[in-house]
Amino acid sequence: MDLTKPPKTPDLPVYKLPPVYETTLPNGLTVLLVEDRRFPLVTARLGFQAGSKYDPKELAGLSESTAALLTEGTTNRTSRQIAEEVASIGGALRGDSSADSLVVAGNALAENFAKLLNLLADVARNANFPEEEVELRKQNRKQELLAQRSEASFLADEKFAEILFSPHPYARQDPTPESIDRLNREALVSFRDRYLIPNNAVLVLLGAIPPRKQALEMIQTEFGSWQRKELPAAPPASFPEPQRTIVLVDRPGSVQADLRIGRLAVTRSHPDYFPLLVGNTILGGGASSRIFMNIREKKGFAYDARSTALPLKDAGTFAAITQVRNEVLTPALEAIFDELKQIAAAPVSADELTTAQNYLSGVFVIRLETQDGLAGQLAGTKLMGLPLDYLEKYTARVRAVTPAQISAVAAKYIHPDKASIVVVGDASQIAKQLERFGKVTIEQAK
Numbered sequence: 001m002d003l004t005k006p007p008k009t010p011d012l013p014v015y016k017l018p019p020v021y022e023t024t025l026p027n028g029l030t031v032l033l034v035e036d037r038r039f040p041l042v043t044a045r046l047g048f049q050a051g052s053k054y055d056p057k058e059l060a061g062l063s064e065s066t067a068a069l070l071t072e073g074t075t076n077r078t079s080r081q082i083a084e085e086v087a088s089i090g091g092a093l094r095g096d097s098s099a100d101s102l103v104v105a106g107n108a109l110a111e112n113f114a115k116l117l118n119l120l121a122d123v124a125r126n127a128n129f130p131e132e133e134v135e136l137r138k139q140n141r142k143q144e145l146l147a148q149r150s151e152a153s154f155l156a157d158e159k160f161a162e163i164l165f166s167p168h169p170y171a172r173q174d175p176t177p178e179s180i181d182r183l184n185r186e187a188l189v190s191f192r193d194r195y196l197i198p199n200n201a202v203l204v205l206l207g208a209i210p211p212r213k214q215a216l217e218m219i220q221t222e223f224g225s226w227q228r229k230e231l232p233a234a235p236p237a238s239f240p241e242p243q244r245t246i247v248l249v250d251r252p253g254s255v256q257a258d259l260r261i262g263r264l265a266v267t268r269s270h271p272d273y274f275p276l277l278v279g280n281t282i283l284g285g286g287a288s289s290r291i292f293m294n295i296r297e298k299k300g301f302a303y304d305a306r307s308t309a310l311p312l313k314d315a316g317t318f319a320a321i322t323q324v325r326n327e328v329l330t331p332a333l334e335a336i337f338d339e340l341k342q343i344a345a346a347p348v349s350a351d352e353l354t355t356a357q358n359y360l361s362g363v364f365v366i367r368l369e370t371q372d373g374l375a376g377q378l379a380g381t382k383l384m385g386l387p388l389d390y391l392e393k394y395t396a397r398v399r400a401v402t403p404a405q406i407s408a409v410a411a412k413y414i415h416p417d418k419a420s421i422v423v424v425g426d427a428s429q430i431a432k433q434l435e436r437f438g439k440v441t442i443e444q445a446k
Contacts, residue, residue: 015392041107042109044375045202045204049383063097065137074122085115103376156260160420206371246434249425261321262420277398279401290339292306313383329425
């Protein structure tokens with residue numbers, strides 16, 4: 001045995017989904033049942049295509065507030081009663097919202113499957129948004145937003161999304177003080193009635209569930225009378241063409257500059273997605289990535305330096321992200337640009353490719369080992385409009401990526417020639433440095 005070389009990592013087997021039974025109720029509700037009897041637990045996801053992109057322009061944040069308030073009172077239970085019942089069944093229940101979807105997530109001991117199902121149906125169908133809970137939500141959200149807006153990273157992400165996506169609603173995923181003030185019970189009820197409907201939903205039940213016939217009868221009891229409705233059209237998936245822009249958000253007194261460099265990319269269903277995913281991992285996906293090793297370890301410009309490839313349902317983004325001291329902004333930007341150009345100019349090495357593929361495959365499989373992870377992936381896959389075999393083919397598609405494919409997608413989506421550059425920092429200290437890279441638009445932090 002040659003102890004001077006690290007052991008070879010064996011290839012992971014292709015991921016195999018457990019048997020998934022899928023059906024659709026007469027009212028349009030999609031149901032996925034998955035048995036997992038390793039533990040006496042049941043995990044549930046009830047997901048809707050009802051994320052922030054469906055918020056009215058004047059009510060940004062409506063989806064996230066709807067999600068947060070679903071468990072704060074129904075026509076049958078008070079907020080306290082919901083909390084006590086959830087605790088009594090050894091479970092949890094919460095609503096979350098993202099750009100594309102709103103999901104109610106829950107779990108409980110398997111013996112309490114019927115009670116979990118009843119609670120899940122009640123909060124989704126009968127949430128009544130008590131006035132006192134709405135007012136408390138508004139007060140708390142304003143304080144959260146105030147704290148968020150004090151962070152340069154939040155301002156950078158906000159401006160980056162605005163530039164890449166406007167006028168599409170992806171450009172405004174967070175509320176404003178004004179939209180929070182306009183939030184009221186009527187708006188919440190209207191959003192619930194419009195989007196939280198069975199023909200816009202997928203229900204995933206996973207774990208030590210009852211036998212299929214019994215489980216379906218129980219689901220029919222709780223959800224069968226839920227009336228389907230005509231679903232409003234989604235916002236058109238229309239986005240601006242990528243172009244080089246430099247926007248400086250002035251934040252007086254900042255001793256460092258927060259950077260976002262990137263552009264529109266692709267969704268999960270696009271043929272370029274997996275080459276971009278692997279290429280991004282090599283470029284800036286971890287502590288051994290090129291950007292991290294160069295910007296942090298070699299040059300010492302930043303504590304953190306990374307890149308992301310974020311797929312949404314209608315679009316995707318690529319971004320290089322870091323925070324650097326004001327005095328090194330110019331060399332830091334030059335170094336990042338060099339890395340973005342290099343991955344498009346020359347094939348990645350065999351070692352880099354294998355390491356990235358092993359990492360992505362391993363992390364993916366590990367995430368699906370838990371009930372919570374698998375339920376979330378199943379619901380997300382359906383809400384994204386992807387086939388279930390997307391999960392089974394994931395690792396194979398990762399391992400099929402070639403250096404030539406990475407170079408090709410890097411030239412399309414990573415090379416900085418059409419990148420939008422957002423910098424949050426003290427304009428008096430860094431504007432002149434930025435002007436070396438092109439015309440700079442200076443905006444005041446809101």
